[in-house]
Amino acid sequence: MKTMKNWLLSGLLFLMVSTVFSQGxxxxxxxxxxxxxxxxxxxxKGTSAGASTGFDGKFTISSTVNTGQLIISYIGFQNQAVNFTISNxxxxxxxxxxxxSNSNELSEIVVKSTVVDVAKxxxxxxxxxxxxxxxxQQKLGTQEFPEVLKNTPSVYAxxxxxxxxxxxISIRGFSQNNIAVMINGVPVNDMENSSVYWSNWAGLSDVTSAMQVQRGLGSSKxxxxxxxxTINILTKTSDQxxxxSIGSSFGNANYLKTQASYSTGKLENGLSASILYSHTMGDGxxxxxDFVGDNYFVALGYTTKDNKHDFQFTFTGAPQWHNQRSSSITIAQYQKYGVDGEPNIRYNSDWGYLxxxxxxxxxxxxxxxxxxxxWDYKINETSKLSTVLYGSWGRGGGARGAGGVRGSSYTADAFRTADGLVDFDKIQAYNSGQTVMINGVARTxxxxxxxxxxxxxxxxxxxxTATDPYVYNSxxxxxxxxxxxSHDWYGGVINFNKKFTENITWDLGVDxxxxxxxxxxxxxxxxxxxxxxxxTDKNNPNRVLTNTYTVSPSGNPFSNATAGDKINFYNDGNVNWYGAFTQLEYSKDNLTAFxxxxxxQQGFKRVDYFKYLSSDPLSSTDYENILGGNVKGGVNYNINEQHNVFANAGYYSKQPFFNAVYPGxxxxxxxxxxxxKIMSVEGGYGFRSKIFTANVNxxxxxWDDRNLRINDSNTTTNNGGYYDYTGISETHMGAEFEGNARITDKFKVNGMFSYGNWEYSGNANSTLYNSANVELSKALLYLDKVKVGDAAQMTASLGASYEVLERVTLDANYNYNNHLYAAISPEKFTKVDNKGSLELPSYGLVDAGxxxxxxxxxxxxxxxxxxLNVNNVxxxxxxxxxRSNFFADDDLxxxxxxxxxxxxxxxxxNMLYNGVANVNQVFFGFGRTWNFSLRYDF
Structure with missing residues (x-):
């Protein structure tokens, strides 16, 4: 009996070991x-076994169970469960x-921090x-970073x-000064005027893991x-x-870009690192x-063994210089340097040879x-603390012409060659005392x-005199x-996230x-x-200067921002911001509400080293503190697995920009x-299936009591002046559609349509200043029912991609823009019976790849x-x-x-082009461009 018992025990043990260690x-x-x-x-599911797919999408995973369920997840796609059965x-x-595809979802896989407000x-x-x-990576090519969003509803780039x-870029008719741009939860809009200069972020396309555009008031806390x-940009992290990869891209106008990157992945000790460098140059x-730009990105990370603490440090920058076309050019000037009445859309009146x-x-x-x-700290299963501390150190500026010769700036015909270039050699000759011909007269x-x-x-x-209305000097x-x-900027955001119950989550934070x-x-x-x-320096008048300074960026991000001689003006704008926020979210079954x-509180302080004597109290003001805030809420209901509806509403009391606090x-x-004051309401419907997804909004x-500053387009007579507008009111309403369809496994179609009605309401005030900040004139502007310009109020796109062979794909997209109006130009709106904003011709563009x-x-x-990308095929x-509003039926x-x-x-x-008066100051879009890229991923 004892022997029989041992055999039975041995047999059971063998069966158990065989079951546990069988490898399918x-x-x-x-x-x-x-x-x-x-x-x-x-x-x-239910085990620790896992794997990742390779570059070919294939995976192999070992299992110790014969039956079960695979859970497959990927950024931007719905999680999928697949049942399996295997033999020993x-x-x-x-x-x-x-x-x-979940086209509007970013998985928690890439969003660890509760500071980052990503819509789900x-x-x-x-x-x-x-x-x-x-x-x-695929479609940007030689385009600018915001242009990748041009096929998004209500976006004009x-x-x-x-x-x-x-x-x-504009969203729903609002300029990028009024669009929040966030990078990993950090706001990057300029704190004085909320500007975003994309040349400063030219390298973002290299390091972005995903970008989400939330139209309207958005979900930011x-x-x-x-x-x-809100444009949420999520960059790569150290633990990818x-x-x-190593890659290169070249295109039209001698465009050349090279790039290299490497990531260690998360090491056994919890450390990780990623680096990237790219160099871009071209003629434009x-x-x-012409332009030259660099981009560097460094990310270091550490995760503790218990996964309670995750630390990430990133440092990125993109030093660049680029020559510009900034002078206002009329259609007639483009035509003058074109052929047979067609405009030379590449023409630039700001350059020449020296x-x-x-x-x-x-x-x-x-x-x-x-x-x-x-720093993300998982306190326990229901509590999490997320902190981000950041700093930014901007150094640089923009060069332009100053002064003049007998009343003429460098853009005048007196200094223009036959082919339309600026004759800088002639300017240099005159400046140095040589006799030159100016408007047919020898001048010294x-x-x-x-x-x-x-x-x-x-x-x-x-x-x-009447015959010679101006007096000139020589x-x-x-x-x-x-x-x-330049600027120095430091900040931090702390968010405490608490899950009270399975259904209620609370956030509390400071900014x-x-x-x-x-x-x-x-x-x-x-x-x-x-x-x-x-x-101009009252503390040191009548200075004669000879030192000159470079027009290239410093490679040192912490270089001295105040070194060197200053001319014309010198002042600091100090802005302090203290904020607190809270959010309560309820989620149960098919209902989510928040x-x-x-x-x-924003504090604005102005320090002026030139305009006032140092003994004058106005040389350094006290902080002007202004309180603001917002409240918003929304609800989403999933009717079933296919249909959902949502609504949101909000109210903002927004502090004005720095130049409205201290005008002139x-x-x-x-x-x-x-x-x-901004008030907004919105509603939407969504549909999801394995074949088709759609959103309708x-x-x-x-927007009331808006303040606005724009440059005076008449730079010839005002030499760099500007307008300050106050009391502007606007109403923006519209509808949007976005859809994606997978016709077959190889054929996909996407499309969007948006229609807006964006108008000013009531009247506003305008004040014109010259480049020396001297007030020149005031005017009442009659803007009621005038269309808001600078963005197409109707946009549509239709695109498709087809895998013709395995891993060989062709794609194309058509983008259409209509109801595009000119920006308001004050001289055209001083009468009640003005003609409104000039409507520009509609246009459609085809891109392919x-x-x-x-x-x-x-x-x-x-x-x-x-x-291979071809834009504007x-x-x-x-x-x-x-920039101007001259109508075809206006009198000369x-x-x-x-x-x-x-x-x-x-x-x-006959002073028209495509129905538009040719005295209007415009910018044409680019013609056909192309680029080819080659990248090795390892």
Whole structure:
């Protein structure tokens, strides 16, 4: 009996060991229905077994159970459960597993911090679109970073003057000054005027893992100026999968970009690191807009063994310089330097040759690195603390022309060659005392105290006689100077997240920032003159200067921001921000609701080193503290697995920008200062299936007591002046649709449509200042029912992609823009019966691309990626924006004493282009561009 018992025990033990250690394998390929999904996570439910897919989308996972369920997850796609059955020591091949896209979802896989407010599909009640890293890598090419969003509803992205990084974006008719841009939860809009200069962030496309656009007030808990929407940019982290890439891209206009990156992955000791560097250069599509840019990114991370603490440090920057096209150019000027009446859309009136080399008077150069330290602390299963501390150190500015010769600036015909370039050699000759022909007359410059002296003086001295209305001097000259806009910026956001129950979550946090903007001008090039005279510093008048300073960015992110001689103005803008926020979220079954509130105090202080004597109290003001805040809430209800509806509403009391607190660049607080008020309501419907997804949104937003500053487009007579508007009211309403369809596993279609009605309401006040901040005039503007300009109020797109062979894909997209109006130009709105905003011709553009991924390596776990992009395939000529509002049936201007209308209209004089009066100052969009990229991923 004892022997029999031992045999039975041994047999049972053998069966148990055989069961526990039997090794079956599961294989398969994860795709999006068109191409493989590398890096997808595959896990056996209820076990610790897991694997990731390779570059070909394939995975192999070992299992100690014979039956079970795989849970497959990938960023931007719905999690999918797949049942499996395997025999002992056998292998089960599940074949192709197609994941369904959640186009508006970013998985918690990439969002660890509760500081980052990412909208979740069928849960967060906001209108949202998500662009994934793969799409940015593929389709951006030589386009600007915001342009990757142009096929998003209610988004209008254009290139501005066409310089590298000079693009701009509008959402629902609101400019990017009123769109919150967040990078890993850190707000990056300038703290004085909320500006975003994309040239400072040219490298973001290299390091972005995903980008989410929330239209409307959005889901951010911070009291930020997200009137039009929020752009959430999530950069790569240190603990991404081990590997790297090397790539290069080249395109039209001698575009060349090289890039390399590497990530260690998370090591056994919890440490991780990622680095990236890229270099970009080219001639620019627009003539004379050469550029050079670099981008660096460093990320270091550490996660404790118990996963309670996660630390991430990132530091990224993109030093660059780029020549610009910033002067206002009329359609007639584009035509003058074109062929057969067609405009030369590449024409740039700001550049030429100096001593045989290219020279541009207008150049932007800047280096704005940002460093952040993130700490995520999982206190327990229901509590989490997320902290981000950050700093940014901007150094650089923008160069332009200053002064003049006998009343003429450098852009005048007197200094223009036959082919439309600026004759800088002629300017240099005149500045140095040589006799040159100016408007058919020989002119020689006069010395001052034995020197040829430049200054801000244009040479025009005011009223003369009726036959010669201006008096000129022969002493002034032309220089290149820069407006420096450097800053030091430090801040932090702390968020405490508490899950009270399975259904109720509470957030509480603080947001603190301090900012010093450093503003002055310096001298870059005397262009042949001997000295520069400046009399603007009351503490040190009548200075004669000779030192000049570079128009290239400093490679040192912490360089001295105040070194060197200053001219014309020198002041600091100090802004302090203290905010607190809270949010309560309820989620149960198919219902999600939230209510959120935030309060902030902004303090504005102005320090002026030139305008006032140092003994004057106005040389350094006290802080003007202004309280603001917002409250918003929303609810989403999932009717079933396919249908959901949502609604949200909010109210903002928004502090005005710095220049509205201290108008006219003086140190006197605006006596009529009030907060701007924004109210918004929105509703939406979503549909989801394995074949088709769609979102429909409607919105209504009002904005009262708005302040606005814009540059005066008439730079010839006002030499860099500006308008300050107060009391503007606007109403923006509209509807949006966005959809994606997977017709077959290889054929995908996407589309969007948006229609807006964006108008001013009531009247507003306008004040014109010249470049010396002297008030020139005031006017009442009649803006009621005038259309809001600078963005197309109707947009649509339709795109498709098709995998013609395995890993070979063709794609194309058509983008249409209509109801595009010019920006308001004050001189056209001083009468009640004005004609409103000028409507520009509609236009549609076709973009196309070709992709091929070749798997390489012994295990075919590496890849070589080829991509060809062609933008504006049919070379469409179109007007992207206008700074003026001259109508075809407007009368031509007449001289004093002549009857109005005696010269006829622009139309009757054949002064039209495509139905638009050719005296309008416009920027054309780019014609056909292309780029080819090659990248090796390992």
């Amino acid at each position: 394998k599961i294989t398969g390929t994860i795709t999006d229905g068109q191409s493989p999904l590398p890096g997808a996570n595959v896990a056996i 020591n056998g292998t089960t091949d599940l074949g192709n597993i197609v994941l369904v 599909d069928r849960k967060t009640p906001v209108a949202v679109s998500t662009i994934k890293a793969t799409e940015i 254009v290139k501005g003057g066409g310089g590298f990084g000079d693009s701009r 911070l009291a930020i100026a997200s009137v039009g929407g 999968k081990e590997g790297g 599509y627009v003539d004379g807009t 001593n045989g080399e290219k020279f541009s008077m207008t150049r932007n150069y800047f280096h704005k690195p940002i460093g952040s330290f993130n 410059r006069t010395e001052i105290n034995g020197n040829f002296q430049n200054s801000s003086d244009t040479g025009r001295k005011g009223a003369g 002493t002034s000259g032309i220089s290149q100077i820069s407006s420096i806009n 603190a920032r301090t900012y010093v903007g450093i503003h002055y001008q310096n001298l870059n090039n005397l262009l042949g003159a001997d000295v520069y005279f400046d009399n 209510i959120q509130g935030a309060v902030s 660049n003086a140190s006197i607080v605006n006596p009529y200062l009030v907060n701007e 409607v919105y209504y937003t009002t 070709f992709s091929y991924k070749m798997l390489v390596g012994a295990k075919r776990d590496k890849s070589v990626n080829f991509r 049919f070379d469409k000529i179109y007007i992207a924006e206008s 201007p007449v001289a004093a004493g002549q009857p109005a209308g005696s010269k006829g209209t622009y139309a009757s004089n």
